Amino acid sequence: MLDTAILAPGAVLxxxxxxxxxxxxxxxxxxxxxxxxxxxxRAGGRGQDLDGVIDDRTQWKAHNxxxxxxxxVLFYAVIVILSxxxxxxxxxxxxxxxxxxxxxxxxxxxxxxxxxxxxFVLFFLSTLCLIGLAVIALFQTI
Numbered sequence: 001m002l003d004t005a006i007l008a009p010g011a012v013l014x015x016x017x018x019x020x021x022x023x024x025x026x027x028x029x030x031x032x033x034x035x036x037x038x039x040x041x042r043a044g045g046r047g048q049d050l051d052g053v054i055d056d057r058t059q060w061k062a063h064n065x066x067x068x069x070x071x072x073v074l075f076y077a078v079i080v081i082l083s084x085x086x087x088x089x090x091x092x093x094x095x096x097x098x099x100x101x102x103x104x105x106x107x108x109x110x111x112x113x114x115x116x117x118x119x120f121v122l123f124f125l126s127t128l129c130l131i132g133l134a135v136i137a138l139f140q141t142i
Contacts, residue, residue, distance in 0.1 A: 003088035006079045009096040013075065016104055017068040023111065024061040031058040057114075064110040068103070071130070075099055078133045087140035095129045095136075102126035 028047075031054040032039070047062050075096075082092050106122040109115075 003083050003086065006083050006088045006093050006096050009093075009100040010076055010079045013068075013072055013100045013103060016100070016107065017065070017072070020061065020065045020068055020107055020111070024065045027058045027061055028054070031055055060114050061111045064107045067110070068107065071127070072103065075130055075133070078130070078137050081137045082133065082140065085137065085140045087136050092133060092136050095132045099126050099129035099133070102129065 028050070032050070035054050037050075037053070047066075050062070051059055079096055082088055102122050102125050106119060106126060109122060110119050
């Protein structure tokens, strides 16, 4: 039986990831124009090639967008597993919302202030939520 209560945090994190994409684009293109980077003259390249070329504060948004496409993949997988395997309860839903809330805070912090000690704490706490979800999924499926 499919329980969709745990999928809402996943939908919110997907929407937040798209917000970060828009924020990145809205700041990166003006920064590239300011740095006189001619995109029409470039073939290939990667966003990380802009590190040290455009303002670091602009790149912070891009770095965070990339982070939202890394570990959260595990989050999306585990909430689907929990939804399909009947592992949805107050604890798992709470951990899922905790993960999403902490990842949003992590994004805002990294994109604006970016002091690593605080960023690390936010990441670590969100990872604990993810570990909790993974353990629940494991025990629900074995």
